[in-house]
Amino acid sequence: MTPLTRASLAIAYHAPVKRRFVAAVLIPAVHRLQRVHGVSHVHIGRHWRFGPHLQLIASGPEHGALVAALAAERPAIEAGLKQHGSGYVLNTDGYLETSRQLGAAELIPPPYEPIWPDNTVRPFDTPLEPGLIENPNARDLRDAFNEAMVEPLEHIIAAAERSKSARLQGAFTFMVLLAATYPDRGLLHGSLSYKSHLEDHLQDYDRDGSLRADFESRYRPVSPQFEALTTSLVDDPTEPGYYTGSDPVWQRWGQALRTFWDRALDLAEVRDIEPLLHEGYTDRAADLNDHLRRKYAVGDDREYSEFHAALREVEYTDKEAGRWFASYRFMVNLLYAQMLVIDVSPAERLFLAHAVSEAVDAVTGVNWRQILKPDENAEAAS
Structure with a gap:
């Protein structure tokens, strides 16, 4: 079976509560895309990199069909933003510091900027993803x-x-x-x-x-x-x-x-x-800092919770x-x-x-x- 290709629309939405926009705008878009020939799967993602955003991600065998289907959805999403926009003022400096903390916690290296303007839509030929699922x-x-x-x-x-x-x-x-x-x-x-x-x-x-x-x-x-x-x-x-x-x-x-x-x-x-975690995890951890290197190496040179110490004793x-x-x-x-x-x-x-x-x-x-x-x-x- 030939692996699928992917494309996406990223929607900058700075308001912390996103579920109403998801229900009003993105889920209807998912249902429309599911009926498009050449689209195998559609789902919604949420992430913090480059500012709080959602992604409408489509996969299928023909990349051009995905790009065209998503482009056809863009006007409806932009219209939905006018009606259900976030209206949130983001503290950019504070958010970048949070991004650095999240990047370390989730093994996502810089860059974390620019911060996309609120209520904007941008297409991606390849979805913006953490990239830790390699296969x-x-x-x-x-x-x-x-x-x-x-x-x-x-x-x-x-x-x-x-x-x-x-x-x-x-x-x-x-x-x-x-x-x-x-x-x-x-x-x-x-x-x-x-x-x-x-x-x-x-x-x-x-x-x-x-x-x-x-x-x-x-x-x-x-x-x-x-x-x-x-x-x-x-x-x-x-x-x-x-x-x-x-x-x-x-x-x-x-x-x-x-x-x-x-x-x-x-x-x-x-x-x-x-x-077990593949080498991509340990490589990224080592690039970010030494604490993460030791954490993801899962060796004897780090501390473990009581739970994980017990787990390590199990064969x-x-x-x-x-x-x-x-x-x-x-x-x-x-x-x-x-x-x-x-x-x-x-x-x-x-x-x-x-x-x-x-x-x-x-x-x-x-x-x-x-x-x-x-x-x-x-x-x-x-």
Whole structure:
């Protein structure tokens, strides 16, 4: 199968809340582009480089057809900006400092400027992307996965207009339903990826424990709702499974996940998706600073959280489990990036990682220490 080519329209939109513009202007554009001959996949991206912006990204076998289809959409998007523009005044100096911090955190090197003017549109023959998905077959899977997320993202945005809690509950639903499909013990073990994401951040940026304490205090009063949502979404949190509830949007998402698992496992089998980070990560990290070099080298010359120290003690020799992990991590990272489209900030994503971890602990009665340190826990119980 010939890998797909890509093109995009980038829309500078400085206002922090973008979901209403997404729903009013970009999602209708996605639906129109999906009907264009020669367009295989369409999705929406959000990023910070060169200023806060969204991208309408199309992929297909013929590059010229993509460029023409996107050019035909540009007038409608520019008209949408006149009606639903951001009207936000960006502090450029402060934003550039934030860009440098985000660049280090996400392994995206300079340049970070010029900052594009608000409410402007520019075409790209090749989409502006972080570039860390190098394999063309993996990029094709990414495009299909992201496109399948458009319908549930639209579903969440609509619900968020009716309920303040719907946006984060929708993102939580995404996270739980994906984790529940993990082939090894379902949600119980799949949720460890979110715990890893949380603990890695806290190890680097929460030395005094204040952020963890904030997450705990914010989660405590809403824990019953998140636990109830978890049990409503997953039949058995200790076995792999897909959504069996009554919501047709999440039913279709569950069916899509079955297909994506099959495709991802096939790619992992031929190492188009790797269980370990490829050299591009370590090379970029080394170029940015020495702390990141040590972090991504994952050697003995760096500090680890208690969670990751325990994880390093586990032996990973099962090749099939390696394929599972590679496939799952690939999809989790795509999910994180797409949650930005509904304005789930990195801080909110970390809170949700905490919420999923705590909810799974509560509904299963099993915590991460019992999974990663079974011998120590057996001794403590005896």
